[in-house]
Amino acid sequence: MNTAMDEREVAVGGVAPRRPLPSRRRLPGWLLALGGVAVLLVAWKVLVVVAGYPTFVLPAPEVVAARFVRAWADGTIEPYAAATIEEIAVGLVIGVGAALPLGALLGRSRLAEQVLAPYFVAAQATPILAVAPLIALWFGTGLLSMAAICAVVLFFPVTVATMIGVRSVDPRLVEMAAVFRATPRQRLLWVDVPAALPAIMGGLRVGVTLAVVGAIVGEWAGANTGLGVLINLARGSLFDTPLLFATLLTIALLGIGLYLLVVLAERRLVGTRT
Amino acid sequence: MSGSIRVARLGKRFRAPADSTGAVTAGTTLRALDDVTFEVGAREVVAVVGPNGCGKSTLLRLIAGLLTPDEGTVDLGGRPVTGPDPRVGFVFQEPRLLPWASIRDNVGFPLRLADRPEVERQARVAQLLALVDLSGFANARPHQLSGGMRQRAAIARALALEPSVLLLDEPFSSLDALTRERFGLELLGIWERTATTIVLVTHSIPEAVFLADRVLMLSPRPGHVVADIPVGLPRPRAPEQVDTPAGNAVALQIRHWLADGAETSAAVHLEAERREHSDG
Numbered sequence: 101m102n103t104a105m106d107e108r109e110v111a112v113g114g115v116a117p118r119r120p121l122p123s124r125r126r127l128p129g130w131l132l133a134l135g136g137v138a139v140l141l142v143a144w145k146v147l148v149v150v151a152g153y154p155t156f157v158l159p160a161p162e163v164v165a166a167r168f169v170r171a172w173a174d175g176t177i178e179p180y181a182a183a184t185i186e187e188i189a190v191g192l193v194i195g196v197g198a199a200l201p202l203g204a205l206l207g208r209s210r211l212a213e214q215v216l217a218p219y220f221v222a223a224q225a226t227p228i229l230a231v232a233p234l235i236a237l238w239f240g241t242g243l244l245s246m247a248a249i250c251a252v253v254l255f256f257p258v259t260v261a262t263m264i265g266v267r268s269v270d271p272r273l274v275e276m277a278a279v280f281r282a283t284p285r286q287r288l289l290w291v292d293v294p295a296a297l298p299a300i301m302g303g304l305r306v307g308v309t310l311a312v313v314g315a316i317v318g319e320w321a322g323a324n325t326g327l328g329v330l331i332n333l334a335r336g337s338l339f340d341t342p343l344l345f346a347t348l349l350t351i352a353l354l355g356i357g358l359y360l361l362v363v364l365a366e367r368r369l370v371g372t373r374t
Numbered sequence: 375m376s377g378s379i380r381v382a383r384l385g386k387r388f389r390a391p392a393d394s395t396g397a398v399t400a401g402t403t404l405r406a407l408d409d410v411t412f413e414v415g416a417r418e419v420v421a422v423v424g425p426n427g428c429g430k431s432t433l434l435r436l437i438a439g440l441l442t443p444d445e446g447t448v449d450l451g452g453r454p455v456t457g458p459d460p461r462v463g464f465v466f467q468e469p470r471l472l473p474w475a476s477i478r479d480n481v482g483f484p485l486r487l488a489d490r491p492e493v494e495r496q497a498r499v500a501q502l503l504a505l506v507d508l509s510g511f512a513n514a515r516p517h518q519l520s521g522g523m524r525q526r527a528a529i530a531r532a533l534a535l536e537p538s539v540l541l542l543d544e545p546f547s548s549l550d551a552l553t554r555e556r557f558g559l560e561l562l563g564i565w566e567r568t569a570t571t572i573v574l575v576t577h578s579i580p581e582a583v584f585l586a587d588r589v590l591m592l593s594p595r596p597g598h599v600v601a602d603i604p605v606g607l608p609r610p611r612a613p614e615q616v617d618t619p620a621g622n623a624v625a626l627q628i629r630h631w632l633a634d635g636a637e638t639s640a641a642v643h644l645e646a647e648r649r650e651h652s653d654g
Contacts, residue, residue, distance in 0.1 A: 276470040279440055280484040280535075281458045290486070294474045370474070 159342045167342035168349055176330075176343070181350055183325040187243055187315045188358070191250020192308065199255050199307075200300070203262020204292070213263075224256040228314060232321035241322045249318035254307035261303020265296025301366040308358040316351060327351050376451040376461075377416030377538040377571040379437060384410040385445030385596075386432055405596035406432045410446070412590055412599050416538070419565060419572040421582035423628055424592030430575040433597065434541050437573065438462045450539060460488070463532030463570070465542040469524035471516040477527050478503070478512040484534040502530040505564060522553040526560065533568060540565075542574035546581060555613055558584055562611060579628050580616045583607070589624070591631040601631045 127135075141161045147153075148160045155163060171177045206213045232249055239245035269292050277291050319328025327347055334344035387403040406429040414420050422430050435441045437448050439455045439462065448455040450462070471480045479486075482499040490498070503509045506526040508519075516524055525545060532540060545561075546554045558581060565572055576582050582589045583605060591601035605624050607615050615621050 272466070272468065272470050273472065275440065276466065277487070279438055279458050279462075279464040280487050280531075281460065282487050286487050290483070291472070294472065297474075 156339065156341045159345055163342050164345040164349065167340075168346035171343055171346050177327075177347065177350055180325055180327050180330040180347075181354070183243075184246075184312075184315050184319070184327045184351075185354065187246035187318070187326065188250050188308075188311050188354075190243065190247035191311055191314065192254065194247060195251035195254040195307070195311070196258055196304070198251065199258035199303075200262055203259040203300075204266050204288070204296075206259065207263040207266030207296075220256070220259070223252075228253050228317055229321075232318050235318070236322040241324055246315055246318040246323060246326065249321075250311040250314040253310045253314035254304075257306040257310065258300070258303040261299045261306075262296060265299030265303075266292055268299060269295040298366075298370050301362065301370060304362050305359060305366075308362055309355050312351060312355045312358065327354075377569065378451055379414040379539060379571065379573065380449040380452075381410055381412050381433075381437065381446070382449075383446035384433070384436060384443050384448065386429070386436060386441065387444050407436070408596035408598050410592075410598050412602065414571055414573060414588075416451075416571055417569060418588065419574075419586050421586035421589045422573065422575045422592060423577075423579070423582050423589055423632070424597060425594050425632060428592040428594050429597035430592060431543050433592070434464075434543050434573065434575055437539075438464050438541055440464075460535055461538050463535070463537035463540045465525070465528050465532045465540070465545045467544045468548050469516065469521075469528040471524060471527060471531075473516055475515075476512065477508060477514050477516065477519070480516065481508075481527055481530045481534060483531060488535060498534065502534060505533070505567065506530040506560070520553075521549050522557055525549060525557065529561070529564060533564070533570070536568075538570060540568075540570045540572045542572065544575050544577065547577065554578075554581070559613070561585065562609075566610070579625050579632075582628060583616050583621050583624050584611060584613060589628055591628065600634075601627070603627050603631075 144161050148158055151158075159167070202216075206216065228249060231252070235248050235252075236245050239248055273291055273295065274287065277287050282290065315326065316328040316331070319326035320332065323329050327350060330347045331344055334340045334347055384407055385405070386407045387405050389403055410433060422433060424430055432441065436443050437450075437455065439448075439457045439459045450459065455462075471477075472483065475483070478499055481502050482495045485495045485498060499512070500509070503512055506529055508523060508527060508530065511519060511523065511527075516527070519527070525548070529540075529542075529545075542561075546557060549557055561572075562585060572585075574585065576585075586605050589601075589603040589605060590599055591603065592598065593600045603624060607618075607620060607624075616625070
């Protein structure tokens with residue numbers, strides 16, 4: 101910020117005056133997004149009509165929409181969706197709970213990074229698809245197993261983000277805290293964590309979307325319920341391709357919803373900084 | 375007496391920083407300070423002036439207990455300094471406010487770290503904000519304030535635990551010329567209302583003359599005290615006093631000692647010092 105700025109120029113108790121962006125005639129963002137969806141739907145419909153795909157290969161958008169509404173209304177999707185959401189929620193708590201302390205440790209200690217990083221990267225490089233059956237074997241086919249898979253997939257991005265965040269703490273602020281005799285715990289709580297928060301939230305954005313993928317993959321590998329199971333049912337025994345698409349739509353919306361939740365939390369926690 | 379400072383035979387060495395190829399010359403040390411001895415009386419204002427890289431910032435950090443001396447001792451009010459000390463308030467070159475916290479929380483930060491109860495914190499912060507004329511900005515974030523206001527908040531924070539000694543490390547250097555002059559006046563106003571001893575590092579000769587009772591001149595590295603110049607202008611001070619014959623005489627003395635040092639100082643020293651202190 102301009103240091104020459106006179107104090108009187110600063111709005112009292114408010115936000116520093118910001119120059120408005122050069123006004124150009126522009127459509128609002130939400131209208132553009134809506135337009136994009138419309139174009140996609142029309143292209144989809146044209147493809148179905150022109151190529152003449154049967155419904156069991158590629159159902160038309162209005163067929164999927166109708167099936168989506170019906171499947172939610174008659175309670176076909178709901179129990180499966182609830183199971184998946186529960187798995188993700190438990191997985192988030194476990195995964196984030198483990199990633200934050202480890203990330204902070206890796207960020208603070210070069211030694212810890214040198215010793216632990218190889219295992220850590222090797223674990224991430226192993227495809228979750230290959231590990232999921234093993235986890236199902238150990239933890240069974242219930243909630244715990246699916247939550248474990250979610251936790252594993254979101255563990256890496258959140259840990260790395262925390263590590264980078266903790267490292268990005270301004271050493272000048274650390275010296276400031278030292279001059280006022282901050283204990284290590286106080287420094288972590290009042291300096292390191294707030295400074296790392298934007299990076300951690302960035303990792304969490306990636307993490308929650310991966311957690312959705314993890315839950316579905318886990319359910320595929322062996323589960324009794326969840327949206328992954330419903331996909332298998334829809335294309336298998338039920339042979340209901342519109343329901344398959346309706347389930348995919350549900351999964352996509354779930355991912356978007358979780359992502360927006362993190363963005364919202366980020367706005368609350370991080371707020372405005374420069 | 376509380377507020378007095380005694381620095382005796384102080385010495386500090388640093389390991390030589392890595393050269394441009396990344397290789398460290400084994401066993402090489404840089405002597406930042408050598409045999410520094412001086413005393414500051416309670417409520418005195420002392421300016422430390424010296425060429426770039428003479429260890430002024432190092433000296434201030436040793437007094438604050440942020441660094442440990444290799445030789446010699448620092449006593450505050452007759453008791454030795456062994457680590458970051460509650461009797462010292464420190465103002466850095468930059469405000470160093472927590473960007474995510476309000477001005478209120480920033481000023482109250484030392485009180486929170488000292489586990490003072492909420493009620494006491496609130497009352498003390500209100501007092502401090504009034505002292506530095508920032509009462510209307512308790513809820514503002516640092517980035518919403520001007521540079522001068524941010525530095526005043528940093529002074530309020532340094533005074534939070536009622537230190538007997540206030541150390542300022544080039545507190546004016548991040549401010550523009552007009553703000554600097556007003557800031558100097560404000561600092562003296564704060565000094566008059568609080569019973570603190572002030573040691574400040576500065577590059578500016580007029581500032582040293584305007585603010586200080588005494589000016590300590592440090593030599594180029596390794597820094598030691600080469601002159602102790604009394605200013606002798608009456609208080610309360612006004613900026614115009616710097617331009618009186620008495621003020622000019624003091625400025626001339628400072629300039630003389632600085633020029634002396636410059637002749638013996640080499641560009642190599644400056645480069646090394648710049649690297650060494652580039653983080654603070």
